Amino acid sequence: MTYIVPFEGGTPKPLSTGEVPVQQARTRWSPKGDLIAFTGLGPGGVAATWLMDSDGSHIRRAPTPRQGSAFYPSWYPDGRHILETVGDDNTLRSVDTWLGDVVKIDTTPALMVGMASVSPDGKWIAVAAQPRQGRPYDQRKNQIWLIDGGGHAHLLIESPHQGRAPSWSPDGAKVVFESNEGSPNPAFYAIFVVNSDGSGLKQLTPFERNTQHPVFSPDGKWIAFSERTPKLLGAHAQSIAVMSAP
Numbered sequence: 569m570t571y572i573v574p575f576e577g578g579t580p581k582p583l584s585t586g587e588v589p590v591q592q593a594r595t596r597w598s599p600k601g602d603l604i605a606f607t608g609l610g611p612g613g614v615a616a617t618w619l620m621d622s623d624g625s626h627i628r629r630a631p632t633p634r635q636g637s638a639f640y641p642s643w644y645p646d647g648r649h650i651l652e653t654v655g656d657d658n659t660l661r662s663v664d665t666w667l668g669d670v671v672k673i674d675t676t677p678a679l680m681v682g683m684a685s686v687s688p689d690g691k692w693i694a695v696a697a698q699p700r701q702g703r704p705y706d707q708r709k710n711q712i713w714l715i716d717g718g719g720h721a722h723l724l725i726e727s728p729h730q731g732r733a734p735s736w737s738p739d740g741a742k743v744v745f746e747s748n749e750g751s752p753n754p755a756f757y758a759i760f761v762v763n764s765d766g767s768g769l770k771q772l773t774p775f776e777r778n779t780q781h782p783v784f785s786p787d788g789k790w791i792a793f794s795e796r797t798p799k800l801l802g803a804h805a806q807s808i809a810v811m812s813a814p
Contacts (some may be wrong), residue, residue, distance in 0.1 A: 570606065572596050572806045573808070575790075577761055583626035592618075592642050594683075598647045601786075605630070605641035605650055617641045617652050619665065631668030640683040645690045651683055658705050660684055660695070660715075661665050675721045679713060688792050692764075693716055694724065694734035698713045707732060708754070712745055714764075724766050731760070735783045737799070737813070740764060744782040744791055751775040757790075759793055770814060779809070789813055 571580035583604075588727040590608035597604055601622060608618035608629065615637040617630040630650065630758065632638055637655035644651065648756035650663045651673075660673040677699055685721040696710040712724040712731040725731070726744060734745040741764055746775045747756045759782045773779040773792070782793040791813050796806045 570604070571682065572619075573612075575810070580631065582624070584620065586625075586627075590618060596641055597622075598643050599645055600647050603647070605643060607641065613637075615639050615655060617650060617663065622679075629664060630665050634664050634668060642685045642759060644686050645688060649729050650751065651684055651686050651693065653684060658682070660693070672720060673715070675715055675719045677721060679721055682707050682710055685735045685743075687736050688738055688765075689740055692740075694736060694745075696732040696745070697736060699723075712762075725762060725769060726766060729769070732757075733781050736764075738785045738786060738788040742814075744784065746780045746782060746793075748775070759791065761791075763800060772814065784813060785810075 569588060570583045573580045581768045590610045592608060593605045594607040595604055600753050604620050606618055606620060609615050616637055617632055619630050620627040621791050638652045639655055640653045642651045648666055650665055650725045651660060652663060654661055660681055662671045679697040680700050682696040686693055691716040692737045694717060695713050698709050698715045707731050710732050711729060712734050713721045714724050730749045734743050736743055742761050743764060744761045747760050748754050748757050756775045756778045757763045757780050758775045759779045760767045761772055778796045779793050784791055790810045792810045793805060793807060795809050
């Protein structure tokens with residue numbers, strides 16, 4: 569279920585009032601704010617990209633292939649095309665949400681990818697990935713890569729630095745992501761930000777707060793993220809938090 573809460577905080581309320589046919593995760597507003605894309609988990613754990621209107625109505629599956637699973641939708645700036653990760657082989661593809669056309673995105677070097685994010689101008693993709701070298705995919709070994717329009721990929725941070733869940737600032741000047749690089753506990757993550765040219769890497773949150781999945785606000789002034797802190801008996805208290813953007 570997708571919930572909505574005022575920016576100032578308050579009681580979360582379900583966005584959709586009717587029946588939701590799938591479990592909802594990884595929600596993403598469209599550039600115009602009129603649509604929401606999300607990963608829908610159906611029976612048997614099969615995942616696909618779904619869409620709904622901004623008021624939570626008209627929930628429908630995006631016109632993507634019915635075979636296999638797809639995760640982590642990210643909008644292109646035209647508000648029509650979506651980038652998604654194909655779970656079967658950890659590749660990327662773009663989907664035309666009007667016509668259903670699908671285009672596989674090949675990269676050089678070949679990568680196994682996790683979560684990805686399209687830049688505000690649509691010219692770059694920031695993605696958590698690792699080289700495709702015949703080994704099983706392991707998200708713990710991901711780093712942040714940039715892919716240009718021709719499929720050429722390079723590491724955003726040249727020195728080895730683990731990273732996941734990248735997201736662009738509205739002006740395309742920065743990328744924010746989560747990482748456990750330097751964490752005393754590899755299960756605990758912090759939020760980092762770096763310039764789009766790979767310079768100015770900065771840690772924004774302490775590892776003990778276990779912060780993940782950062783996204784910029786549309787005005788670029790804030791970063792929202794999730795926070796998971798341990799409680800008794802191994803459970804976790806999970807919350808949504810915001811901080812000023814650097």
